[in-house]
Amino acid sequence: MSADVIIIGGGVIGTACAYFLARRGVKVLLLERNHLGSGASGATAAIVSISGTSGTPEALRRLNIESYHLILDIEQDFDQPLEVIQGGALYAAMNEQEARGIRPAYEEVCEMGIDAQWMKGSEARHFEPLLGPNVEAAFYNPASYHVNPFRLYEGYLNAALRRGSRIEYGVQVREVKLKDDAIDRIITNKGDYHADWVVLAGGVHTPEILSPLEIEIPIVPARGQVILTEACSVKTEHIISFLDHLYIKQTASGNFYLGSHTEFVGFENRITLEKIANFAQVLAYGVPLLARLRALRFFVGFRPICEDNLPIIGPLPACSKLVIASGHGRTGVRYSASTGKAVSELIVDGKTEHPIDAFRVERFTK
Ligand SMILES: Cc1cc2nc3c(=O)[nH]c(=O)nc-3n(C[C@H](O)[C@H](O)[C@H](O)COP(=O)(O)OP(=O)(O)OC[C@H]3O[C@@H](n4cnc5c(N)ncnc54)[C@H](O)[C@@H]3O)c2cc1C
Numbered sequence: 074m075s076a077d078v079i080i081i082g083g084g085v086i087g088t089a090c091a092y093f094l095a096r097r098g099v100k101v102l103l104l105e106r107n108h109l110g111s112g113a114s115g116a117t118a119a120i121v122s123i124s125g126t127s128g129t130p131e132a133l134r135r136l137n138i139e140s141y142h143l144i145l146d147i148e149q150d151f152d153q154p155l156e157v158i159q160g161g162a163l164y165a166a167m168n169e170q171e172a173r174g175i176r177p178a179y180e181e182v183c184e185m186g187i188d189a190q191w192m193k194g195s196e197a198r199h200f201e202p203l204l205g206p207n208v209e210a211a212f213y214n215p216a217s218y219h220v221n222p223f224r225l226y227e228g229y230l231n232a233a234l235r236r237g238s239r240i241e242y243g244v245q246v247r248e249v250k251l252k253d254d255a256i257d258r259i260i261t262n263k264g265d266y267h268a269d270w271v272v273l274a275g276g277v278h279t280p281e282i283l284s285p286l287e288i289e290i291p292i293v294p295a296r297g298q299v300i301l302t303e304a305c306s307v308k309t310e311h312i313i314s315f316l317d318h319l320y321i322k323q324t325a326s327g328n329f330y331l332g333s334h335t336e337f338v339g340f341e342n343r344i345t346l347e348k349i350a351n352f353a354q355v356l357a358y359g360v361p362l363l364a365r366l367r368a369l370r371f372f373v374g375f376r377p378i379c380e381d382n383l384p385i386i387g388p389l390p391a392c393s394k395l396v397i398a399s400g401h402g403r404t405g406v407r408y409s410a411s412t413g414k415a416v417s418e419l420i421v422d423g424k425t426e427h428p429i430d431a432f433r434v435e436r437f438t439k
Contacts, residue, residue, distance in 0.1 A: 074102065075267040076101060077099050077100040077269055078099055078101050081272065082276060083226070083240065084114035085110075085114040085117070085229070086413070087272070087275075087398075089226075092229040092233045094233070094238075094417045095236035098236075099421065101238040103241070105243075109240075110227075112277065112374070113277070114405070115222070118222075118330055118332050119220045119222035119406045120320070120406070121140070122141075122217035122312075123137055125182075132427065132428050132429065136408050137408065139427065140408050141407070143411060144225070144410045147228075147410065148228070152232070156224060158219050161213055162213070162214045162320075163200070163212075163214075164178065164179070164213075165197060165208045165314065165315055165359055171315075179191055179212040188215060189215070191212045200213065203309050203313070203362055204313070204360060205359055207358065220406070221325065229409075246259055247260045247262065249271055249286070251392045254394065255392070256269065256270065256394050272420075276375070277292060277340075279397065286389075288389065294375035294376070295377075296342070296373055297376060298334065298345065298348050299332045299333055299371065300331040301371075302331070302369060305327050305366055306327065319331075319352050320356075321363070329363060334348055334352060344371045344372070376402050376403055377399055379402060380437070384399065384400045384402070385399050385434050386415055386429050387434060
């Protein structure tokens with residue numbers, strides 16, 4: 074089997090790359106060992122915000138702003154709506170110490186030119202009646218929305234398939250063989266494949282695909298446990314966040330999605346009562362309604378987190394036609410569109426509209 078570009082991995086990053094490449098007329102074949110969204114992308118909250126800290130590199134801010142707008146724009150090209158809920162995000166503090174803790178994030182968002190609002194507890198409760206009586210303060214970031222993640226990666230994929238791309242399931246890539254600066258072949262459980270270019274978007278499994286080449290990249294799995302509640306007739310369009318990245322969002326069908334600590338426990342995929350009970354309690358303290366809802370499902374996902382919390386986007390030094398697009402950590406949905414666009418520019422134009430030097434793998438490899 075052959076194609077211009079073979080993409081390894083059917084998560085939100087691999088499908089976004091397929092979409093943007095297909096838009097440029099490239100013949101793409103996507104290989105997925107399991108099913109679409111079977112990695113982190115099937116467990117995600119799919120929140121897309123413009124935010125950052127004083128340490129956020131300029132290149133990442135640009136990727137963030139570009140992707141935020143691109144996702145909303147390309148929905149027009151998808152065969153079903155993304156169920157965008159564009160109500161902004163409310164960051165709540167439950168005491169004075171927490172209020173001091175969220176203040177820098179508020180100031181940072183304001184410095185980015187976003188019209189954020191700081192509120193006392195009573196103002197926050199008026200703004201979002203689901204908040205409980207113990208909220209001390211909150212800030213509101215209007216530059217935040219969430220989507221249905223299943224529709225996002227299916228949307229990317231279907232729009233790529235419509236333009237002549239293909240996907241094969243049950244194909245596990247074992248190794249990418251190189252010959253000088255070229256791709257020799259892609260060895261899989263279903264035989265060998267051939268392509269001029271390979272995009273490696275295997276999420277937490279990207280390091281193991283590179284290991285036969287004796288290339289080590291520091292992407293590790295960071296477990297997130299999730300609770301999904303029954304649908305509720307009381308509605309909110311706000312994402313409501315608390316300390317430690319704990320948050321809720323309500324899906325278009327009314328279910329609440331509750332997430333999630335960041336746990337470094339390797340590929341241990343058990344649901345643990347300790348964590349679930351802990352974050353359910355924190356969230357129900359902030360939003361008392363949650364305590365009365367029935368939990369429908371518990372599940373876990375593994376965020377592909379890179380050592381320096383930046384994604385890896387760019388070619389391998391040993392082979393300019395093997396491009397890595399992985400390690401997006403807690404924010405892979407947020408950066409999916411701009412990553413796909415950058416990868417397509419790299420392959421089609423040989424350069425990207427916005428600089429991606431900060432994301433190159435050379436920062437880890439010698
Ligand atoms: C609980 C949780 C909440 C999150 N919330 C948010 C959020 O609100 N906003 C946000 O922006 N991000 C969020 N994230 C992070 C985001 O989901 C991830 O960064 C993103 O999904 C990573 O996408 P990916 O395509 O790189 O990896 P994945 O989705 O893991 O996809 C990789 C794919 O590659 C396939 N694969 C792996 N190895 C091989 C192989 N050898 N051969 C063939 N196929 C292979 C896998 O089967 C998988 O389907 C969250 C993540 C979790 C777990």
